[in-house]
Amino acid sequence: MTYKTVTLKRGKEESLERFHPWVFSGAIATADDTIEEGDLVTVYAHDGRLIGNGHSQIGSIAVRMLTFDDTPIDADFFTRRLNDAYKMRQSLGLQRDDNNAYRLVHGEGDFLPGLVVDIYGPTAVMQAHSPGMHFARDIIARALTMLPGVRNVYYKSETTLPYKAHLDPMNDYIIGGMETDEALENGLRFHVDWLKGQKTGFFVDQRENRRLLEQYSRGRKVLNMFCYTGGFSVYALRGGAELVHSVDSSAKAVHLTDDNVALNFAAEDTRHKSFAEDAFKFLDNMEKDAYDLIILDPPAFAKHKSALRNALVGYRRLNAKALEKIAPGSILFTFSCSQAVSKEQFRLAVFSAAAQTRRKVRILHQLTQPADHPINIYHPEGEYLKGLVLYVE
Numbered sequence: 001m002t003y004k005t006v007t008l009k010r011g012k013e014e015s016l017e018r019f020h021p022w023v024f025s026g027a028i029a030t031a032d033d034t035i036e037e038g039d040l041v042t043v044y045a046h047d048g049r050l051i052g053n054g055h056s057q058i059g060s061i062a063v064r065m066l067t068f069d070d071t072p073i074d075a076d077f078f079t080r081r082l083n084d085a086y087k088m089r090q091s092l093g094l095q096r097d098d099n100n101a102y103r104l105v106h107g108e109g110d111f112l113p114g115l116v117v118d119i120y121g122p123t124a125v126m127q128a129h130s131p132g133m134h135f136a137r138d139i140i141a142r143a144l145t146m147l148p149g150v151r152n153v154y155y156k157s158e159t160t161l162p163y164k165a166h167l168d169p170m171n172d173y174i175i176g177g178m179e180t181d182e183a184l185e186n187g188l189r190f191h192v193d194w195l196k197g198q199k200t201g202f203f204v205d206q207r208e209n210r211r212l213l214e215q216y217s218r219g220r221k222v223l224n225m226f227c228y229t230g231g232f233s234v235y236a237l238r239g240g241a242e243l244v245h246s247v248d249s250s251a252k253a254v255h256l257t258d259d260n261v262a263l264n265f266a267a268e269d270t271r272h273k274s275f276a277e278d279a280f281k282f283l284d285n286m287e288k289d290a291y292d293l294i295i296l297d298p299p300a301f302a303k304h305k306s307a308l309r310n311a312l313v314g315y316r317r318l319n320a321k322a323l324e325k326i327a328p329g330s331i332l333f334t335f336s337c338s339q340a341v342s343k344e345q346f347r348l349a350v351f352s353a354a355a356q357t358r359r360k361v362r363i364l365h366q367l368t369q370p371a372d373h374p375i376n377i378y379h380p381e382g383e384y385l386k387g388l389v390l391y392v393e
């Protein structure tokens with residue numbers, strides 16, 4: 001494998017020496033003019049010191065670093081990194097008889113920028129966010145099947161790769177095929193639709209937060225807004241909720257939720273109902289005090305920094321609508337998965353919603369992403385999920 005060369009401007013090696021894994025295009029002094037997107041490159045400081053190896057790409061992030069030394073990026077490299085990721089999940093106790101759904105690789109958080117892998121029983125669902133990882137997909141897939149229990153690798157890059165016609169993104173099995181679409185999370189069963197669903201088919205990042213919700217559900221009337229696959233709904237039902245209503249604007253999501261409820265509870269259990277409706281409309285039309293536990297887990301309102309202001313207004317409006325109608329003595333689980341919105345900004349948006357509705361609100365828990373979505377301490381951008389559990393009088 002030949003490595004192309006990139007040399008940085010004076011001083012631009014500093015963040016890399018603190019292991020931040022991105023080289024921005026403005027930091028580059030000279031680069032081989034034969035570099036193509038996805039090529040392996042070796043990065044040097046202005047004085048010729050070797051910084052490490054990475055994947056090149058077009059855009060403001062020009063290189064994503066994979067090593068901070070001269071270790072080659074080959075099959076052994078991926079095998080070692082995937083083994084490390086697997087060992088870490090094992091030590092977290094995520095691979096158990098009653099749990100086989102978890103994130104195995106969380107990009108920079110597992111020192112593999114551009115790569116995401118979620119495990120659903122015998123199937124690994126892999127997404128490349130960079131051309132370099134896309135080109136390495138076969139090596140990575142083979143390394144994945146060397147891990148205990150992984151027999152199938154589904155690769156899903158049509159929605160994650162930067163748009164470039166010549167990259168030939170694909171959604172297909174690289175190894176194996178459909179064995180089962182069922183995965184277990186904390187003893188609950190879920191159909192996971194990696195073929196057509198969002199992301200890898202399931203939001204494993206809410207696992208611990210769903211478990212917390214379960215503990216608050218007994219005897220409550222629960223509204224699960226933005227339900228997608230119904231994760232929170234199923235936990236609330238197991239937790240002994242009196243009723244659970246699930247809402248999503250996508251009819252397909254509502255079907256997924258109904259299927260997952262049916263997979264876990266007998267047909268005689270009639271506590272659950274679902275609605276294919278817009279969340280804001282549903283909140284406008286619902287009766288006051290109808291629910292005493294509400295979950296708000298919307299899609300990222302800010303996909304980029306440029307959308308931040310509107311996103312904050314969106315979070316405020318959404319939370320205000322829920323706070324206006326929620327019964328006294330209620331619990332509100334409210335989330336933001338926008339990377340561009342900080343913890344503090346989100347909390348301020350929720351604070352504004354509380355002040356606007358003049359409810360007495362206290363914070364019971366401050367939630368974040370679980371341990372299988374680790375944040376590389378040198379890459380704080382990896383923090384994205386934030387949540388508050390509120391007690392509303």
Ligand code: SAH
Pocket residue numbers: 202203206225226227228229230231232247248249250253277278279280297298299
């Ligand atoms: N809470 C879910 C994940 C939510 S993903 C879980 O635990 O898995 C966000 C969901 O919001 C998607 O299913 C999407 O269809 C839905 N959605 C997006 N805009 C919406 C709107 N305006 N009203 C209702 N649902 C919406």
